[in-house]
Amino acid sequence: MQVMKFDMCYICLACFCIYVSGCERSNNRQIAGEVEGERIYLDEVDGMITNSLYEYLFAISETRIIAANELINLKVLKIEAGSRRISVDSLLSMEMRRISMQETKLKYIRDNALQGGVVDERNPFKLHPLDTPAGAEILNNSYQKFLRIRLVDELRVKYRARILLSRPQPPQVDLTNVTSHARGNLKALHSVTIVSDFDCPVCREAYPELSKLFERYSDHVRFEAISLSSSVTPPILFAECAAKQQKFWEVYGYLYGQKGYDFNIDSLIAQFELNREECKSCLESRDQHKIIETDMNRLRQVGIEVTPTVLIDHRVYHGPLTDKAIGRFLDDLFKETPNPGN
Structure with a gap:
């Protein structure tokens, strides 16, 4: 139903x-x-x-x-089981045991940093130590799921399984006249644009995931950052002034990477080794203030009013803001329109 x-x-x-x-x-x-x-x-x-x-x-x-x-996962398991003339349950038992010889539970714990404990998906706010009955059960269920996924991934490759469904294409957003800062592969065909606000708690929560995404795809994707807020805030103004001295990304990472920061202009200028006179002049400049204000108004005019907003190839991305989810989206995009030379 x-x-x-x-x-x-x-x-x-x-x-x-x-x-x-x-x-x-x-x-x-x-x-x-x-x-x-x-x-x-x-x-x-x-x-x-x-x-x-x-x-x-x-x-x-x-x-x-x-x-x-x-459905594909079930299909490849049935095909493999049929080729061996055994049941799917027998196939799973035999092959998961084989994979566990290479990917041991200890290795799984180490690779996923689970030494401190595990969480139940139904109650993600409670940590269960591994030496408790609940912790041991959760770990075992998670490990068995991992082994099954590894097996299915092998079979998907073996039987050339692929998804042919395409996602809907949102309209492209015109960001031509909006100031952005870029890093990664600046010549890449595909781009990820992150519109965020240094004072936005959700942006701060998303930053670690988006950082992992950059680390994985920096060789293949152009990453862009744009600031948006209800007004021109001191952190946004400082980041733009730091950009004039090629220090935007250092400041960007610092402001988002800290759980809390003491926004003291003098100490930040010293910390990032900025030219004090140039930075102070920029911070006090009405023109710089007006540029930022104009950029943010342009974003609102094209329909971007919420932070964080992620755009892929200048189209609004509507999925989860996680490294894995956006990564899957990019991988599918590469299959459709690969970057030249990738």
Whole structure:
């Protein structure tokens, strides 16, 4: 019943998209409302909900991809078991035992830094030491799941399994006149743009995951950073002034990497070895303040108002802000349109 609900939702939204595109092609704009004789057109209404529409479509496509992967996993297990004339349960028992000889439980604990304990997915806020019954059970379940995944990954490669479902494409956001700072592969075909605010708690929580993403893909992706806040804050202003002395990324990493920081301009100037006079002049410059303010207004004009917002190839990404989730999205993107030379 739940699957049917998803399908109906997907069909309705898809029809809506077709209808919207049809309206845009029509010479006669459909009227959505009227105030004192002044018309409000349907394409104007649709423009306000574009990101919400694609967020729903993205969630539906992700659900389908998860289900498709699960079916593929079952299929490769059945094919392998059939080729050996044994049951799937026998295959799992035999092959997981083989993999455990190489990937031991001790190695699994070490590789995943579990020496201090494990958490139950149903209650992630409580740490269970490994020498407790609960901790031992959680560890064993997690380890068995790991072994199964390793086996399935081997079989997916062996039987050339792949997902052919494509994700919906949100509209590209025009960031041409917005100041950004780039690192990684500056000539890469693909880009990850992170719009964030140094004073945003969610941005701070996402920073470690986005840092891991950069470490994994810095050779293949252009990473861009843009600041957005309700006003020009001292940290944003300081980062932009540091950028004039090629110290933006050092300041960016410091401000997001600290649980709390003492925002003392003089000590920060000394810490990052900035030219004091140039930095002070920039911080006091009304022109610099105006540039940042203009950039943030431009972001709002193109529909970006929330931090953190991640864009991939200048299209808003609607998935989880984790290294693994965004990494999977990038890997799929590389298969469709690989970087030249990668």
